[in-house]
Amino acid sequence: MNKIHRAVLASVVALATAAPAVHAADLTIGFTLDADTLDPANHRKRETETIIRNMYDGILTRDSEMNVVPEIAESFTQVSPSVYDFKIRSGIKFHDGSDLTAEDVKFTLDRLTVEGAMGNDQTSPRKSLLGPLESVEIVDGDTVRINLSEPWPILPAMLPFQEVVSKAFVEEVGTEGLATQVNGTGPFKLVEWRKGDSIIMERFDDYYGGATDIEPVGPACVDRVIFKIIPETASRVAALLSGDVDIINELPTFSIEQVKNNPNTDVMTVNGTRSFFIAMNMEGEHFDDPKVRQAVAHAIDKDLIIDRILGGNAASIDGILSPDAFGSSELPSYDYDPEKSKALLAEAGYPDGIEVTMDVEGAFKDTAEAIASLLTNAGIKTSVAVGEGAQLSNKWRTKGEPKSGDMYFSSWGNGSLDPFDIFTPTHRTNDRGNSAGYANPELDALLDAAAVELDTEKRAEMYREAELIVNRDLPYVYLWVPQDIYGVSKRLSGWKPSADSRINLHDACVD
Amino acid sequence: MGFGKFLERVLHLVPVLLGVSVIVFIMMALTPGDPVQIMIGDQAITPEQESALRRDLGLDRPMLERFFVFVGNAVQGDFGESFYHRRPVSEVIAERLPATIELSLVALIFALVTSIPLGVLAAIRKNSIFDRIATVISLLGVSLPGFWFGILLLMLFAVHLNILPVAGRIGYASEIAPITHFLLIDTLLRGRPDAFLDALSHIVLPAITLGLPMTAILMRVTRSSMLEVLQQDYVTFAEAKGLSRRRVLFRHALKNALIPTVSVAAIETGSLLGGNMIVETVFGWPGLGRLVVESIFLRNYPLVQAAVLLYAVTYVLLNFFADILYTVLNPKVKL
Secondary structure, three states, X not given: OHHHHHHHHHHHHHHHHHOOOOOOOEEEEEEOOOOOOOOOOOOOOHHHHHHHOOOOOOOEEEOOOOOEEEOOEEEEEEEEOOEEEEEEOOOOEOOOOXXXXXXXXXXXXXXXXXXXXXXXXXXXXXXHHHOOEEEEEEOOOOEEEEEEOOOOOOHHHHXXXXXXXXXXXXXXXXXHHHOOXXXXXXXXXXXXXXXXXXXXEEEOOOOOOOOOOOOOOOOOOOOEEEEEEOOOHHHHHHHHHOOOOOEEOOOOHHHHHHHHHOOOEXXXXXXXXXXXXXXXXXXXXXXXXXXXXXXXXXXXXXXXXXXHOOOOOEEEOOOOOOOOOOOOOOOOOOOOOHHHHHHHHHHOOOOOOEEEEEEEEHHHHHHHHHHHHHHHHOOEEEEEEEEOHHHHHHHHOOOOOOOOOOEEEEEEEOOOOOOHHHHHHHHOOOOOOOOOOOOOHHHHHHHHXXXXXXXXXXXXXXXXXXXXXXXXXXXXXXXXXXXXXXXXXXXXXXXXXXXXXXXXXXXXXXX | OXXXXXXXXXXXXXXXXXXXXXXXXXXXXXXOOOHHHHHHOOOXXXXXXXXXXXXXXXXXXXXXXXXXXXXXXXXXXXXXXXXXXXXXXXXXXXXXXXXXXHHHHHHHHHHHHHHHHHHHHHHHOOOOHHHHHHHHHHHHHHHOOHHHHHHHHHHHHHHXXXXXXOOOOOOHHHOOOOOXXXXXXXXXXXXXXXXXXXXXXXXXXXXXXXXXXXXXXXXXXXXXXXHHHHOOHHXXXXXXXXXXXXXXXXXXXXXXXXXXXXXXXXXXXXXXXXXXXXXXXXXXXXXXXXXXXXXXXXXXXXXXXXXHHHHHHHHHHHHHHHHHHHHHHOOOOOO
């Protein structure tokens, strides 16, 4: 036994001393998921885009305040309600040294939107992200014109999700080659993709500098960037604490203290874009009555839960929109008042309260149980039923088919921060995210009109009105927008988390 | 064993695999959750765009048709395209397989080199303090959940002692061109002892976590079969002949005592595959287990179906191998 112990210790010490020294300007990110592909047009996952976006630039991008600014484009103008012109910057080089032209931009957009353009009869799974884009043309040498089949004011908000590829390169390597090879215009070039393990990139010295509106402009600060894939939360935190990585995403609230107390690490937060809410089945026997829905709203002490369970890292909401979203505004609040809940229940004909079940995904069980105990205190005896994400979504998002269940603790993301992407799917009659079974023709008409309204001020006003309607009708209890929480090493500087959950490493430096 | 027997066993594989594919297909199809909805995520899209995506993935066709297409293609070695990677499933799996095999082999070696000496020692010193401790350890070994034990190891060796890395197969500085895709072998073939040590330091903790339950089981098996053998007449006879204790133990007793250990080890190797899913997730190990876990959550049907078939084939072959091994070690038994 002793011998074995000694042997193990000796080999462990040998290994430790043999570990290679880390280069000073390497930045490692402990990241939850590997990319599915490196082809910007052939995936449908946020994590994949986060990785790819450091090697590819887009026509437009967002600054840290989430404003849309030109990136590869120099400027853009709206020629008519359904026509946009993008003037392409000159002097932008791909990683292979070739120049980017308007042809490449047109090719990129065609590849994303034309049926079968991916080759092998395949259409890009990202086509729907460009909505009614009908055709793309080059009007004079360096201007790309996008024609829409109908007005779609959120085009600029959606373009940062797409990255520009090199026409010549794609024609050379094909869609198959683009899955593993990168020839972008972004601040980093691909060195190696060790699938499932890590993606290694190095600085592109001929980088044009990125968006002129986002300081600093120029090549990236660090020499190398490594996305190391660590799906398990505890392991990701361990990697940060041990100094193996410099940034981790999805830091759980219960690890915040641990990361803050470590002398070499810190916590960074940014307002997220995901709204949490509780859907109440309006087709069900209790929640067809607005009084019962109001009783639920008055029974939940949101501030308490944000404070105790979410560690203060969330912003309370009274409508579906995040406070940072376009068109959001101050709305009336349903104050925490359990007595009022009981009174409302009695008025609705339930003097002895009601018994309900709340469906929730495993990851949010704690929060749901806290809410359930608050509801129970107010006469709404709630039991929590844990289910798996896809299964619950199937049960609740029935697109008009009859649904079972009482309440569903759920959420909807809004990466574009435009209401169109969150308001319409969750509130329009029978739309794909309408888990409450809410049906209000007046709201439907308003949402449809707002989606194509081009006057920004008027559009914002329409969404404000829509928010007031749902705040009054209360198909959901609107809860909060949690912050995205990152753990970072103290040797990191120049980097800030971004609300759209991109990890943009262009400006990041390490000591 | 004759060739006829061998062929018979191979033919047994056919109904097993067919059964497995039916079960996997039905399980995946009946599990609520729609791959298209998961793929679209939180977006406002039109029903036309949604059905175009569904058509592109082949999910617009009826379940029965999809099943026959799957089986028809599978027998020709075509498992379809992964929804998410948009590449043939066989390619995606092949990329991840070496990491899983390497980890399983190291875990197996760890289990064998620890369990057999400990089991023998426990048998020789039956009811001693050492035996008791070994019993407790083996009990813990089977009952400690891998995800918890793995994280404990990480906290101790990576965070507090900071002597082993947290995740991955090898540091990025130890880049080597693949030959066999087994990093422990490739690093040596390329003459890179530093990279070998780097790879070794990455594999130690996951291999221990993965191998521990097997160690525990093999230790119990070795101990009890050793105890049984030590009471056999031929052992008493060998001792009566005046042979040294060492010679009696290793030449006479151990050789026979190991028969059950070896065949249990062969079967248990199959269960390493199941453990891989958890261990690979905890240690960020880029293997097949993690890929399958991710694919299940995304309802990536083609990949899950192919991977489960692969697991089934491996399991059946290992059992087959265990049977053969048993007949080789113990000529009294015939297949």
